[in-house]
Amino acid sequence: MSGQDLLCLQNMVAVTFHKARRALHQIANLLSVLGLLLLVSIFLYGIFYYLYMPPTIFSAPVHYYYRSDCDATEEAVLCSFPTANITFLKSGRDQVVMLAYGQPYRISLELEMPESPVNKQLGMFMIKMSCYTKGGEIVSSAARSAMLHYRSNLLQTLRTLFFSPLLMTGISEQKQLIEVELFSDYKSTAHQPLSGAVIEIHSKRVQIYSAQFRIHAYFTGIGYVLYNFPMTCAVIGVAINFALLLVIVLLSYPQFIWQGLWHLENLSDSYVTVKMGDNIHFQQKKEEAQKRLELVSSVRTSHAKLI
16 A cells, blocks of 8 residues: 555544544534423423412321310210311411412311221211311311221121231231311412311210321312323423423524534634645655655766766
8 A cells, every 4th residue: 555545544534533523522512402401491390380389288197185084984985075176387376388379178087997896886977177267266167977987797707817917917907097078179268377277076985096187289170180190291391391492492593503513614624624735745745855865866876887
């Protein structure tokens, strides 16, 4: 392979390497822009979700109290109805639950009750709830009935036999979780914000392991979709924001982007052309020097033969 072929091969390798490096720079810049647009899309969707969706849930344990200073002659009879006071204030001042005005909420009570003979014989019992403001004014009240779910003696025996390993180890218990809906569409008002609620169970024989008070936001329309399908809505919302931002970028800066790329391409081509010209010029000088050396050596050989 001659020196000219080697020079052409070297120039081709240099041009290919320079174009590959330029392509990698362009890909890195493109990925950086797309990553920035994705972060902005997620941030915009987060702001929309935070501003549009009201507080969705509040949960607090319910601790009942009752009188125990009477002379109860009947077994398993309390001296008064179990009553619990749930406050929405922290340290008596700060509001813990901020219900959005006009937003319907579902208020429920979960009772964890043992399947004891007393509860089975109890039948139906009433649960009353009264909501009050910071000044102690009762603004709304509701009463609902509840009872244990019926299970026959045969079904109870089969369940006990089937779950006997778990029952003996204490992993499982013979109990039922009863959920009582007290309000289905409660709406708070601006001039009467809630500060607490009083829950009273109208039974002196009821037995309860624990209780939980819950407030769920009842959504309709877009709020219902956002609350029940959060991940799907997040993906769709971020994709829409990303597409809109990408269109805005492509419509706002096409001339600047293409001019910058054209300028970089011209500079790169000029650099490669100058580099190739320098290499060719150097090769020509080298060949001329070799010819001169060959001419001088031939002259010297001819002069020596004449002598």
